[in-house]
Amino acid sequence: MPLHIETPLIESPLLGAPGRRVWLKMEALQPPGSFKLRGVGLACEHHARRGARRLVSSSGGNAGLAVAWSGRALGLPVTVVVPQTTPQRALQALRDLGAEVQVHGASWQEAHSAALALITADAALIHPFDDPLLWQGHASLIAEAARQGPKPGAVVLSVGGGGLLAGVVRGLQEQGWHDVPVLAVETEGAASFRAATLAGQTVDIGAITSRATSLGARRVCEQALRCWREHPVHSVLVSDAQAIAASLRFVDQHRVVVEPACGASLAVLAPQGPLHPVLARSHEVLAIVCGGATAGVEMMREWAAEAGVAAPVTSS
The missing domain is CATH 3.40.50.1100 (Rossmann fold)
Known part of the structure; x- marks a missing residue:
């Protein structure tokens, strides 16, 4: 399902x-x-089947929340890197879903660069739109x-x-x-x-x-x-x-x-x-x-x- x-x-x-x-x-x-859950969920399931043990996202909003939701459903830890402009409501929602939240940079592009640096052999990057x-x-x-x-x-x-x-x-x-x-x-x-x-x-x-x-x-x-x-x-x-x-x-x-x-x-x-x-x-x-x-x-x-x-x- x-x-x-x-x-x-x-x-x-x-x-x-x-x-x-x-x-x-x-x-x-x-x-x-x-x-976002439609595509993000599919991507998370794909990477989980291929052996990913951690999910990383660069999104201060809906994509990050979809990754956090998917990670919880799949039993995988999630790190979401967000820009400084991310509303407190979104930050709290991410934490409520169990995600680790890191704040980096003034824009999504800067947050995305920081997320890329977190990728290891057992982690999968879930892009918010380009995949x-x-x-x-x-x-x-x-x-x-x-x-x-x-x-x-x-x-x-x-x-x-x-x-x-x-x-x-x-x-x-x-x-x-x-x-x-x-x-x-x-x-x-x-x-x-x-x-x-x-x-x-x-x-x-x-x-x-x-x-x-x-x-x-x-x-x-x-x-x-x-x-x-x-x-x-x-x-x-x-x-x-x-x-x-x-x-x-x-x-x-x-x-x-x-x-x-x-x-x-x-x-x-x-x-x-x-x-x-x-x-x-x-x-x-x-x-x-x-x-x-x-x-x-x-x-x-x-x-x-x-x-x-x-x-x-x-x-x-």
């Missing part, structure tokens, strides 16, 4: 419109809180969606390092859905995928200034750009305010807390926002609710104040 669970696919009339149904693939309901095993695992969500609902006219997802995008495109192609376009959504302060599409190659965008820190990869993986070349993938940008507002609305509408990195893709579906041409001609839309374990009541209040809107959650 895989470490991840099969998540529900539910229709959202509140995000749909006349002539367009929106289907939510509820990856926020994975045990560690995000889609074919991850893409294979993430592709399973499309296989599930194909069993659960109609063929989508478009898929909407958030893109950070590009692992989810690579997995979804793989899943679409495995279904023979080569014609289904993907809207790959980023916030303006973390737009490494957009930069790659403009440059025609992956590039380092320097500092991450977005509040959607889970999208904060300064350079997307090469596979993300390959997907853009080989599949109808459209880069979409939203502001931090739009992403935060979408996360807050989602709590009101669907009673599930997601972080702004997930809110970025949900913002594209906002009724009051400009409709992307791909959505305008899609009768069935599949939205990947990727989740985010760093989201909580206090964080929601902070986001609401930042976005200048009423907080939907008033008690802890």
Whole structure:
């Protein structure tokens, strides 16, 4: 049995419109809180079978939590190296799952370098987004969606390092859905995928200034750009305010807390926002609710104040 669970696919009339149904693939309901468990769990199982006795991750958020969850399930010790920007909520969640946490550097790249230095003969590095095993695992969500609902006219997802995008495109192609376009959504302060599409190659965008820190990869993986070349993938940008507002609305509408990195893709579906041409001609839309374990009541209040809107959650 895989470490991840099969998540529900539910229709959202509140995000749909006349002539367009929106289907939510509820990856926020994975045990560690995000889609990451699909690919990370597969990678951890793979390395465990090959004799790994320890797992090492470089992630201050959802990937690290997925590694910690997988390590606990497999009976393997886990070390997670995180940057200094990692929220205390995420640090505590990692420790609660039994992971050893090391804080190093001001960015994920620096934390990743430190994680590489910890690799020994009996340890396996679990990359947060750039690994074919991850893409294979993430592709399973499309296989599930194909069993659960109609063929989508478009898929909407958030893109950070590009692992989810690579997995979804793989899943679409495995279904023979080569014609289904993907809207790959980023916030303006973390737009490494957009930069790659403009440059025609992956590039380092320097500092991450977005509040959607889970999208904060300064350079997307090469596979993300390959997907853009080989599949109808459209880069979409939203502001931090739009992403935060979408996360807050989602709590009101669907009673599930997601972080702004997930809110970025949900913002594209906002009724009051400009409709992307791909959505305008899609009768069935599949939205990947990727989740985010760093989201909580206090964080929601902070986001609401930042976005200048009423907080939907008033008690802890």
